[in-house]
Amino acid sequence: MLVDSHCHLDRLDLRHYDGELNAALAAARERGVERMLCIGIDLKNAPDVVAIAQANPDIYASVGVHPLDIAEDVCAIETLVELAGQDKVVAIGETGLDYYYSQERKAEQQLSFANHLQASARSGKPTIVHTRDAREDTLNIIAEHGDPAVAGVLHCFTESWEMASAAIEMGYYISFSGIITFKSAEELREVVRRVPMERILVETDSPYLAPVPYRGKKNEPKFVVEVAQCVADLKGLSFADVVSQTGKNFNQLFRLN
Template sequence: MTPKLVDSHCHLDFEDFADDRAELLQRAREAGVGSILIAAVRQPDWGRVRALAEAEAEIWGAAGVHPNEPVAETPSYRDLLAALDHEKIVAVGETGLDYFRSEGDLAWQQERLALHVAAGRETGKPIIIHTREAAADTLALLRSENARDCGAVIHCFTESLDFARQAMDLGFYISFSGIVTFKNARDLQEVAKFIPLDRLLIETDAPYLAPVPMRGKRNEPGFVAYVARFLADLRGEDLDTLATVTSQNFRRLFHLPEPECAYAS
């Protein structure tokens, strides 16, 4: 039987997929992908994410605002809670801190992240964390705001082994994207060997970061199979085991039931 994989983070709502979304979902099924989570990056996209999640039994959504969206795009707490009040919206995000793309006084990013953590704690839904060149501040804020209470995943992980250890000490999961397959990602590959299987997630971050051998192409959920196979080989694990456990981790983190079938027809 084909292993049932999970793409724990993608942006299937983007216009990049408007013309062939149905076809790529079929390709995902054929690649063994049984669940997909779409992470919103802007408040105007929340409705589209929700509609896509409602349309397919094994598509789930997250509501949040990306750290690189302008300060004026920070949602109200009331609006965020309202968006999270839906059975198919299972996480808060993506959110976080990104000091690489944004400049100046970035206290507003920290305030936005704190708002998302508060929403996660109130709803009991975990947080999807984006962090770039903000490692120390990200960990400090997640500690101070008690993100442990709702749980989190560090998505598209590119940080150090020490960061991974500290995140896992808070009970968080670590998710690897196609970046881990890149030839110049040797340090990241060493980190990937260390992560306990019961804390590991896999993702595409589609349409970005297509894994080898699809690097340079538009990424899509079915390509998570390449990430899974690479990690299984890297870690010396059976692919079926890695697929099974990462899928279990996905359901555990996002409080999801065991799937009855891959997708609604």
Template structure:
């Protein structure tokens, strides 16, 4: 089995991962073993992200079966062939007690800017769903910073909070998003050799608006480049961000955990109501 990172950090939260997309070869096909390794690495909670309606039932099931896992519902902007989600569908599916956010949604013009109008229509629907449900919005944006911010202002109407995930934009974009009530989530990209510009941004960001993530199974941080990314590797992100912020990794872990539960209020409420149930054996492993 793959070596587990040092468990020197505890209470880590991976604010953005795709558990349903992970390959389990290193664990002999045993999802329980992967989750055990994740816990051993100090990761206490994860947010499993929905990227289309077809795979959402699996994402929801993972959240139902594992007390440390929460879920979101949405359609990723690059899933062009996926069924578009209606406002009613997003509102209905997000009523589940473990679904704590709307998304992943947003705009991505880097690969194919031709379909920008369709992306914008889908993004608008997600923003309205977040506004009407009161849930945070998980935003993916690449090559579309101006349109992303403009649409958040127009459709959010000052009533939508959320997070710009896997952030790689400039400081001005981050500051504009923060003014709109958004958090900034940093992934393993911050450890990449060519990420000096991102590291400069992270140094300048306010700690109270920072989250950390893996975006696993993609974007494994140094020293795991070339391997499948996993939630347990969020410890590497925490250490890198802590160094840039000039604080200890433990302080960074504590702050980002508090930020996570401050933003995802529904997760905080569920955690408070089910702290006893969180100690039970995961349901999918029960006989």
């Protein structure tokens, strides 16, 4: 089962589809994408991502607040748990830490991340983690506030093998995006080679980070094919084997049939 495990369907560039999201979804399905996870980034877009999921049997949703979208008040645990109780919501996030773009709100990011992890523990739904230039703090907060029985995924992974290994030890999955196809990403490709297939997910993070040969264009779920093919090439596996295993991983993490 080919899955785009992380996409922002409410933000896709639909100009080539006459503004029709259904046409972009059909294009993904025609390339074999069988499931998609539409990601929440703040409380404003939560109704939109949930509505998209509820309108499509092959789409699921997450709810949460991205570290760069934290409002003046950090979202409460109770609010996140309530949002996570909606039909078709399978995860909390994306949340996490981003010190690359925001150094001045570290305290708010850390509190928000901790709240999301505790909401995951309460709801039994895994956490989708964004991490950039915050390796030590990300792992420490997961260890302190996360529930290993629920765990989650480090999405659009661009960090070191050491960080990936530590996260895997805590029950997390590692998701790779089109970045692994970039010429400059050889160190990241080595991480792909080392992460066990049983812990890998593939994603587009669309509309961002389109893979080669579409780099520079707006990304969309149908391009997850190129990400899965790159993983297959790096692992010396068939495309079918990667699709099968990453689909199984997705269903296991998010507790889907």
